[in-house]
Amino acid sequence: MTKLAYLHEPGVLQNLRCRFDINEIYTYTGGILIAINPFQRLPHLYENRVMEKYKGASVGELSPHPFAIADSAYRQMIKEQISQAILVSGESGAGKTESTKMLMQYLAFMGGRNNNTGERSVEQKVLESNPVLEAFGNAKTVRNNNSSRFGKFVEIQFDGRGRISGAAIRTYLLERSRVCQVSDPERNYHCFYMLCAAPPEVKVSLSFNNSHLV
Secondary structure: OOOOOOOOOOHHHHHHHHHHHHOOOOEEEEEEEOOOOOOOOOOOHOOOOHHHHHOOOOOOOOOHHHHHHHHHHHHHHEEEEEOOOOOOOOOOOHHHHHHHHHHHHHHHHHHHHOOOOOOOOHHHHHHHHHHHHHHHHOOOOOOOEEEEEEEEEEEEEEOOOOEEEEEEEEEEEEOOHHOOOOOOOOOOOHHHHHHOOOOOHHHHOOOOHHHOOO
């Protein structure tokens, strides 16, 4: 983006549109990565072989990608021995949740341990925490069927050798009014509907029945 002759709003939007038309959904603006939600699954962009390709590559050396941002932060952390932060921001439906998953997927790939015990590894547990958080913090809105209605700070902890040793997740800005007042056609948080669809034995164990939900 910084190579544009005229860096103004029409030029930026035209550049993004031209790249999107050729299925380039990521674009750099210096050290910032701009992502445009393609509203479709693109699994080939996030395979293990793609992660291998970005491992150790400098930002700008390969096509723009969340893996490049995550790799840069990881290597900077190892080199300088200080914490790094990646900020993911954008409008509702822009793809922030999915972008965060890709960043975490790459960090888990880089910081994973060899686990021969048959138990779930720390990085697996970190990745598997996402659906649980989404159940309690995501809801259907007019613009997005799986909109994050809360902010979260995800801290992934590494040991001295760059291996994942733990994680902490703090939530903030939760849209509490959605619990008691929802405007049609929007919905409450996913967890309520999951409870309604749960098997009878689960509902009994939780002392829950559908009549509790109005």
